[in-house]
Amino acid sequence: MIVRTLESILGTDRDTQAATWSSRRLLLKSDNTGFSLHDTVIHPGTETLIWYRHHVEAVYCIEGEGEVEVTQTGKIYPIRPGTLYTLDGHERHLLRAKTQLRMICVFNPPLTGREVHDAEGVYPLETAEAI
């Protein structure tokens, strides 16, 4: 059994910072659970282009207000606490945070821990192995 607290991973390698978000990665590939699980904070007033070409991500909002736009269709979905969206079609999207958003995110395949988005909003597959 794995027991871990958010407090215990803050400021460690599991606490990843990007320009528009911080991702606290509670479970990673190295934990051998088959998925990764993150407590992610999206900074207020930001827009992030994201395209998980190699992963499926489920995102469950527990705090804040924002929206997600699917770039191919222009369809916009509001996000508030209790909203789940899942990118099961690897949709390229824009995530906008009106206020700070706190999201619980699950990735399959699991992230290795170092991933941040590239210029196209993509996470490479198996970043750690490529280093």
Ligand code: 9YT
């Ligand atoms: C909601 C979302 O995809 N935010 C970007 C960060 C990502 N969730 C992560 O790496 O935890």
